[in-house]
Amino acid sequence: MTVKFERKTAQLGAGTLDYYVGGETGTDEEGNARLPLVMLHGATGHLETEVHQLLAEGRRIYLPITPGHDETPHVSGVDSIEALAALVAEFIGAELGGRCDLLGYSLGGWQACWIAVNHPEVVELLVLAGCAGFRPDDKGGMPADPAELLHQLYAHPENLPEDTRSAAAKQANVANLAHYNLREPLDQPLVDRLGDIQSLTLILHGTLEQIIPIETCRILSQAIPNQYLVYLYDAAHGLHVDQPERFHEVVRDFLNRGVGFIVNQGTKSAAE
Amino acid sequence: MRFNYFHLMPYDVFPEKTEQWPVDNGAFDAETARQLYNEYIDTMVFAEECGWDSIGCNEHHFSPYGLMSNCNLIGSALIQRTSRVKIAMFGNLVPLLNPIRVAEEYAMLDVISGGRLMCGFMRGIPHEYIAYGLPPDESRPRLAEATELIRKAWTEPAPFGWEGEFYKFRAVSLWPKPMQKPHPPILYSGSNPDSARTAARNRAMLGMVFIPNLEAGRAVIEAYLDEAHKCGWEPGPEHILCGFHTCIAETDEAAREHLERGVKYFMQVLMAPQREAQQIVVQKSRYFGSDGAGEFFLHRLNHAGSRTIEGAIEDGTVICGSPETAVKQIKRIHAELGCGWINTNMKVGNIPNQAVRRGMELFRDHVQPEVRDLSKSTGAMPVMAMAGE
Numbered sequence: 001m002t003v004k005f006e007r008k009t010a011q012l013g014a015g016t017l018d019y020y021v022g023g024e025t026g027t028d029e030e031g032n033a034r035l036p037l038v039m040l041h042g043a044t045g046h047l048e049t050e051v052h053q054l055l056a057e058g059r060r061i062y063l064p065i066t067p068g069h070d071e072t073p074h075v076s077g078v079d080s081i082e083a084l085a086a087l088v089a090e091f092i093g094a095e096l097g098g099r100c101d102l103l104g105y106s107l108g109g110w111q112a113c114w115i116a117v118n119h120p121e122v123v124e125l126l127v128l129a130g131c132a133g134f135r136p137d138d139k140g141g142m143p144a145d146p147a148e149l150l151h152q153l154y155a156h157p158e159n160l161p162e163d164t165r166s167a168a169a170k171q172a173n174v175a176n177l178a179h180y181n182l183r184e185p186l187d188q189p190l191v192d193r194l195g196d197i198q199s200l201t202l203i204l205h206g207t208l209e210q211i212i213p214i215e216t217c218r219i220l221s222q223a224i225p226n227q228y229l230v231y232l233y234d235a236a237h238g239l240h241v242d243q244p245e246r247f248h249e250v251v252r253d254f255l256n257r258g259v260g261f262i263v264n265q266g267t268k269s270a271a272e
Numbered sequence: 273m274r275f276n277y278f279h280l281m282p283y284d285v286f287p288e289k290t291e292q293w294p295v296d297n298g299a300f301d302a303e304t305a306r307q308l309y310n311e312y313i314d315t316m317v318f319a320e321e322c323g324w325d326s327i328g329c330n331e332h333h334f335s336p337y338g339l340m341s342n343c344n345l346i347g348s349a350l351i352q353r354t355s356r357v358k359i360a361m362f363g364n365l366v367p368l369l370n371p372i373r374v375a376e377e378y379a380m381l382d383v384i385s386g387g388r389l390m391c392g393f394m395r396g397i398p399h400e401y402i403a404y405g406l407p408p409d410e411s412r413p414r415l416a417e418a419t420e421l422i423r424k425a426w427t428e429p430a431p432f433g434w435e436g437e438f439y440k441f442r443a444v445s446l447w448p449k450p451m452q453k454p455h456p457p458i459l460y461s462g463s464n465p466d467s468a469r470t471a472a473r474n475r476a477m478l479g480m481v482f483i484p485n486l487e488a489g490r491a492v493i494e495a496y497l498d499e500a501h502k503c504g505w506e507p508g509p510e511h512i513l514c515g516f517h518t519c520i521a522e523t524d525e526a527a528r529e530h531l532e533r534g535v536k537y538f539m540q541v542l543m544a545p546q547r548e549a550q551q552i553v554v555q556k557s558r559y560f561g562s563d564g565a566g567e568f569f570l571h572r573l574n575h576a577g578s579r580t581i582e583g584a585i586e587d588g589t590v591i592c593g594s595p596e597t598a599v600k601q602i603k604r605i606h607a608e609l610g611c612g613w614i615n616t617n618m619k620v621g622n623i624p625n626q627a628v629r630r631g632m633e634l635f636r637d638h639v640q641p642e643v644r645d646l647s648k649s650t651g652a653m654p655v656m657a658m659a660g661e
Contacts, residue, residue, distance in 0.1 A: 228433055228442070228443065230432065230435055231435065232436075233417055233420065233421075233437060233439075234417075246435045246437075247435075249435065249440075250435045262442040
C-alpha cells in the first residue's frame, strides 16, 4: 500500500518549520510503539523515493524541510548548521514527544550530528548516510559540471523517481545553503565534539561514493563512541536512490534491532 | 622472465574413460591418493630448488582431473617447506566461496609465508558451479562484488559492514590482515578478451591458459592493456602470466613422446567427464557473456584433443622438447606475447613423475639460465594498486 506523505507546518518558538509526515506507528516485538523516524534531506531538498515508502511500513516518518528550501520562509536567527540543528531538535520536542530515531542524508547528516551532540535527549538511534561536513583537505565535494554532478550523485540514475521540481527550484535550494554559512568542508568544532554522541550510530557509505571522501568515514568512526560503518555496494552519493532495497534492509534492521542488527536473522528478518 | 610451477594434482591412475560427471568415486582409493599428494607436494617443493619463482596451486571439484579441492590447504603445506618462492593460488574459486573466508585464509597464508602469497581470484570453469550448487549466471557479478569486499576486508583500518547484492556482512574485522601492503597481488584468469578486460578493470594480474595460438593470446593481452589504460593504470610484463603444458626431456623426441601420451590421457580420461558438464552449463546458462566467448570456449573444449603435439609446437602453445628447443620456444613466447611470467604445467595427465622431475632438473640446469634475463623489467614483483588510487 502506498503511503501518502502529508505536508504540514509546525509552529515553533522562532518561527515555522514545514515538513512532510506519513506512515503509521508500528510496534516492536514486545508490543511497544516504535519511535518516529526523522529523516533530514540533502542539499537539493526533499525528494520522495522508494526508500521513504519502504521505511514507512510500520513506522511514522517525519521529513522536515530546511527553511528557505522549496520556497519556505527562513527562520529568524537560524543561519548556521548548528542553529538549524537546534530548530529540528525543537521540532522533535514539540511535535514528536521529545525523542526519535534520526536519519540524516548528506547535508542532513551534518545537521543530525549537531543534533546528537547538542541535543542528545531527542535522539535514540542515529543513521548518517553519505554524511557531509567532514571533508578534510577539501577532498570530494560537488563538481560544478552538471553532467559530472549527476554521475557522482547516482550510479543508477534510472532509479530516480519523477521529479516535478523545476531545475530552477532545485538550484534555488542549493543556493539557499549560502544562508547557513557552510563555508568549511570540515566542521572542526563538530569533529571535536563527536565523542559526545551518545546514540548508537550507523554510518552508511556507498562503494562508488566520490562526493564524500572515505576520510569522512574514518573521522566519524574514530570519533563516535558507539558506531557501525556499513558500505553499500554499487552505490554512489545518492545511495538510497541507487540501492533502495539494500539501504532499507540495513536501516530497517538497525532501527528495529539496534546493536542486534549485526546478527543475521534469516527469513525472520525479512518478515519484520 | 619469471616462472611459475603449476600442478593440477591429477589422480593419474584413474582407469576408465567415462563421460559422466560428477565422476563416480567408487574407484577412489585413499592410500593411492595419500601417495599422490605426498609425491606431488615433494615435486612442488623441488621446484624451488630448481629455480622456479613461484609454485602454483589450483581448485577443482568432483573429478580425478585434480585433487586440490582447496588450494589453500596445499599452499599451507608448501609454505612450511619452502623459503624463497612465491605461493601462487590459481584458486580460490571466489564466487563459489564465502569471500570473508577467502580473505581470511589468504591473509593467513600471506602472514605465515612472510608475504610470499599471490592471490588468485578465479571464476572457475563452468561445471564447478554444479558442484557447489550456485547459478553460473551469477559468476561474474559475484566475482566483482567479492573482489571489492575482499579488498576492503584486507585494507580497512577499522571494522566495517557490507550490504551488497550477494553478500551481507554487518561486522567485519580480519585477524590477521595480509603482510603485503596494501595487499598481496591479485590474479584474475583471462583467456578471452572479455575476461581480460575484467581483470584490467579490477587492477589484477592477468593469467591466461590454453590459448589456441600466440596471435589469439596477443589479442587477449592487448584487450587487457587497452582496458587498463582506460582505467588509468599501466600494467607491465610482470602483470601478465601465460600458461603452457611443458615437457622437457633429453631429446625432442623423448619430450614429444611423453607429452603426447600425457595429453592423450588428460584429454580422453581426465577431461572427458567434465567436458559434458561444461557443455551443459555453457549452453544452459549465461556463464559467458554474449560476445561469443561461450562458443569460443566450447570450440576449444571440443577440439583441444584433436591437435597434434607438432601442431601445438608450431603454434607456440606448448613448451616441448630438449632444453635447447625449450629455450627457443620460451624466447618466441616472450617475443610474441611480451609476458613477464610463464606458467609451466609439467605434470600433464599421466606423464610419469620421474620424467617430470627429470624435466625440472633440465630446466634448472639448461633452460632457466638462458631465459632468466628476458624481460629484465620484470625484476620487480607486481605491486597491486588500489582501485581509485
